[in-house]
Amino acid sequence: MADYGKRDYGRCPCSGQYEQRFVEVRMTVNGKVVVLTDVPQGACPNCGSRVYKAEVLERIESLMKGEKVKRSTA
Numbered sequence: 001m002a003d004y005g006k007r008d009y010g011r012c013p014c015s016g017q018y019e020q021r022f023v024e025v026r027m028t029v030n031g032k033v034v035v036l037t038d039v040p041q042g043a044c045p046n047c048g049s050r051v052y053k054a055e056v057l058e059r060i061e062s063l064m065k066g067e068k069v070k071r072s073t074a
């Protein structure tokens, strides 16, 4: 995936601090299993809460819709 330099996941509501790690995300898109590796994720070591960055979520959502990412510059 692209270069995600930022690690500012902020704080979890439980007062823990999210830590960046890289995980594997599996999902099923139109009956096909899609595996994303090295997906940056913020994980709270206290309560196990997980967050993704907006651009990562966007990417995942676009994959789930079965769309290729199109960014027209019209």
Ligand SMILES: [Zn+2]
Residues within 6 Å of the ligand: 012, 013, 014, 015, 016, 044, 045, 046, 047, 048, 049
């Ligand atoms: Zn937490």
